Amino acid sequence: MQLTLWTYEGPPHVGAMRIATAMKNVHYVLHAPQGDTYADLMFTMIERRDRRPPVTYTTFQARDLGSDTAELFKRSVVEAHDRHRPDLMIVGASCTAELIQDDPGGLAAGLDLPIPVVPLELPAYQKKENWGAAETFYQIVRALTKRPHQVAASDERRQDRRPRCNLLGPTALGFRHRDDVVEITRLVATLGIDINVIAPLDASPADIARLCDADFNIVLYPEIAMNAATYLKRTFGQPMTKTVPIGVGATMDFIDELGALAGIDTTEARATLGSRLPWYSRSVDSTYLTGKRVFIFGDASHVVAAARVAAKELGFTVAGLGTYSREFAREVRAAAESYGVEALITDDYLAVEERVQELQPELVLGTQMERHIAKRLGIPCAVISAPVHVQDFPARYSPQMGFEGANVLFDTWVHPLMMGLEEHLLAMFRTDFEFQDGAAPSHLGPGRVDATSAAVAAEPPLPAAANSTAETLEGPVAPKWADDAETELRKIPFFVRGKARRNTERFATDRGVTTISIETLYDAKAHYSR
């Protein structure tokens, strides 16, 4: 049993959902209790998908446990097939259904559906989301690709066409997968290589069957595609890429790798393609980036790639790094060693927080979790990896991979940092009252609080008579707030409190109310309600 405040990954069936949702004409019947449908909203809200994930949840309840949940599962499969008419069905259990041991795979097989049905065994009490995604993709690839002897008979002659590859790994709810696919597709095309299939994102079961028609595979996201690519290599002899093209150096290496795999000359491409990152990094204003201490945490591939960019392309010092991807701990440990630090392999958010606190880095490159840690500790942060947040699906084109991806990295990692001269000023004049927490930026004029307190200090309180004289002579004065009304006002969230104050005062002034009571506050609220 593990005490968990936040979790980096969901359960493995959420990984399976990411594959099913990414694909076309696939339906997933998940044996699960009421409530597991929460996962739908990550796709419809975080990723803003315009349709529900293709998942039917059997929704068993306590009263079903005594009767026949297996019957409920079978009925759900039949109804889902009738309603959605998919080309492929995947079936499995969520954590609770795993405990009741209904064997979804066996039950579905007994129904003799006219389409392939892939059963999933995703041990919910051992494994997590990325493992579930990788396993699901692998099982689908294994079930749908042709057998090797069928391929040998139908293969075209390699010399009659351009080289051809698959792009493996992008899923629904993936960190920048949408834009990485565009960037890498463009790069691959520039090199004169055709793309056979992109999977699982937007691939149909028929596309999966065609995977074996490619000469090699590009593994964009090893966490998701490594198992499937290894199977394809073993079964069809398709080699795979090893470099994740994040950063300028890695993208260059990736181009070399593609050249070797496709048997093409990439000299010209290397010479003409590029990113603004190298010049921006060499530019003198970037000298203040030198040796900034960064802490890096996320999934394994993004962390390893980010460390290289941070150290070699921005001139930062890697103060620490780690991953929650235990499956790739070896790769991350090796990378850490090359930067002279010890890798933190954990899915315990508290351990990560402790490490950040201990290291006190100047920049954190992490996930949404580290963004919270950094915010709490007052350290600048940029997000480089899943778990995703609605902000990780920007409206603009924003890849992490390829040359445009390198431009994006430069901007998003450097902008949270204080700019060079500004940093010096802050250090030199640390006691300046406007540099204190809570001080309003000076270009916005004197803060309201200061003005009021200064006025109060300078003037003795007016007697009531003088107050009313002032009103008759000089027109309406600003109404006063009764203590309880002021207290009530403070209960309004800070971001609308200013507006509420202004509206109430205007309302009171218009009506000649001199003292604002709680009643006035709410009268005004009702008046301005819209």
Add this chain to the structure above:
Amino acid sequence: MTVVPRTSALSHANASGTGCADRPVIVEHGQREVFCGLTSIIWLHRKIQDAFFLVVGSRTCAHLIQSAAGVMIFAEPRFATAIIDERDLAGLADVNEELDRVVAQLLSRRPDIRMLFLVGSCPSEVIKLDLPRAAQRLSRTHAPAVKILSYSGSGIETTFTQGEDACLTALVNELPQETDAAIPSLLVVGSLAEVVEDQLNRLFASLGTFDVAFLPPRKAEALPAVGPNTRFLLAQPFLTDTARALTERGGRHLPASFPLGARGTTDWLHAAAQAFDVPDAHFRDVTRAGEERAKRALEPHRFRLAGKSVFFFPDSQLEIPLARFLSEELGMVPLEVGSPYLNRRIMAAEIDRLPASVQLSEGQDVDRQLDRCKAAKPDLVVCGLGLANPLEAQGLTTKWSIELLFAPTQGYDQAGDLAALFSRPFERRARLEVPGCN
């Protein structure tokens, strides 16, 4: 999957309220697009400020609470999950010992915690982990610093707001017994925003000199007493078991509509006024200003919303009171009003005031309900976050139901805010000049 038209006469012989006796209700048992009871922790952990909620469950449970409402704004939340793993299931570790260890670890991290809820989940229920017993055992270990209680928020037993019902039921058992000499007092039951509680407190103070307490309290240490002199008003409609537990402790339920909108709030307050013999003239004097103000605040929204049809997917059990408010106070036309669970006794005052044309439904088969929704072509669909964007993409206008729970909506001075939640989607559509909109 099965649609069983049912009338209340068949299965709810004790149903009061004449208007709903003949209403046909669509009862469905199919795929439900709803949250489980664990989700209530999202607001409960903020409401009771010295309480902590420890879910005993799976990674799915942890992921749910974290994802459901984007609650990661709280870097150090007052909830966590004790994730059961393979070793616990295989018997390699004693689950109870593991739980004791995790609780000790948690309490040493958070010495400010005075009350700890062990919250049961689907997996803990299925493996029959006895959390009430664990709570007793741990209470002994950690007394007197921390009181440890338990309830189930599992999806196999509870839907969304029923988690609060289960939590409050557990709390009712802990309430001190009122003294024999206690004068009649009022207990307001159900989580409310603090600003709403303060407003209601002022109204009750003007109405009479009876004591008023709220459940849940802001501090777990400040539990109100209960007994035969306790009269209680439900501020939320989803508190079936809490109401039963309070009745068993001697409390008397004051049946009323729910404090949504001008009339809803007046009726709700009136139930209290009657129970404490507040003269009607005085009641009118105290409530007139607030009611008038609420009506003024509703007016601009009424202009936008009157005549518009609305379709409710089941979510929080607030659907029926909300449909009553929209129809009675804003002139909207409810088509189907779905509720995850229909308690006819608690809802009687609300159902009676719904137009006869309203189709009630209980439970869900989401695909069938979506078919009905598309056929009905409502002007507004009130639904959960999983359905909202897909329906918007099909051209329907939606309001996410979760906001109706999180935003302060009860009482006179929130009536306008509540109406605004429904008129904003229309206003937005009217403002936007982008492809796909109008």
